[in-house]
Amino acid sequence: MIRTTRSTTTARAAALGALVIALAAGCGGQSDENDEGITQGAGSGSSASDDGGGETGDDTAASDGGDTAASDGGGSASDTAGSEDAAALPADADLATEQLPVPAEEAVGIAVQTAGGGETVSVSIDHDDDHGWVWEIEVAVDGQEHDLDIDATTGKVLEHDEEDDEVDDPVVDVTSPMTPPEALDLAVQERDGRVSGWDLDSDDGTIRYQVDIESSDGEDDVEVDVDVSTGEVRVED
Structure with a gap:
């Protein structure tokens, strides 16, 4: 009788130990999955940030290009009509020494x-x-x-x-x-x-x-x- 009781107690202890190990292993797996998920989420956030940065760069380039083009075009337009802003020679100008805006x-x-x-x-x-x-x-x-x-x-x-x-x-x-x-x-x-x-x-x-x-x-x-x-x-x- 004494031997039977010890065997039963040992079996229960072994089963309980196995259950604890299994539960620990399961929690560890979920933790790893959660860690991977967090890592992947962080990676996605970084990509999104990079993409956003790319869009910002594009906007900057577009802004720079647009401003530059507009400025250049305006300058050309202004040069074409520059005579409109030319300073007139005074009435007593000496034409032998001074140049008329329109020669x-x-x-x-x-x-x-x-x-x-x-x-x-x-x-x-x-x-x-x-x-x-x-x-x-x-x-x-x-x-x-x-x-x-x-x-x-x-x-x-x-x-x-x-x-x-x-x-x-x-x-x-x-x-x-x-x-x-x-x-x-x-x-x-x-x-x-x-x-x-x-x-x-x-x-x-x-x-x-x-x-x-x-x-x-x-x-x-x-x-x-x-x-x-x-x-x-x-x-x-």
């Missing part, structure tokens, strides 16, 4: 384009009380005469008159064989003073610059003719 060659190009082509037969620059410095350009196109006034500060066409008239005057060119600066330099060498205006056209078939000079010595203003072909200078009394 002669550019003004001629505007006139010819506005007229629809043709040949330039006269170019002049003078100061107007209402519009400041103004180019007056005559263009001949297929039996029509186009007279254009162009703002020498902005390049805007102020006036454009057309009439049927066959123009026989010679064609003039502000780039060859003599440019305006070259002609003005010759004129002031002949008679010192402020150049207040000039024109380029023909007289009896001879193409010449006629330069208006306000004498610095207080004498009467003079006109100086400069032949574009020979460079001959003559002062008109």
Whole structure:
């Protein structure tokens, strides 16, 4: 009887020990699974954060690109219309030493384009009380005469008159064989003073610059003719 009781007690102790081990093993497995789940969750959060960071980077790039493009485009637009903001020369400017915002060659190009082509037969620059410095350009196109006034500060066409008239005057060119600066330099060498205006056209078939000079010595203003072909200078009394 004593042996039977001890055997039964031993068996129960073994069974209880096995149950404890099994329960411990089960808890350990769940803990591992929970740990893995937590680790995976942390990994997912990191990925989401990285993805979010990528989106932020994209937004930054888009923002930078957009701002840069907009700024560049605005700058180009501003450069294209820069003449609108150009500073006008004062009425007493000396055209021999100061440059108009819209030079002669550019003004001629505007006139010819506005007229629809043709040949330039006269170019002049003078100061107007209402519009400041103004180019007056005559263009001949297929039996029509186009007279254009162009703002020498902005390049805007102020006036454009057309009439049927066959123009026989010679064609003039502000780039060859003599440019305006070259002609003005010759004129002031002949008679010192402020150049207040000039024109380029023909007289009896001879193409010449006629330069208006306000004498610095207080004498009467003079006109100086400069032949574009020979460079001959003559002062008109």
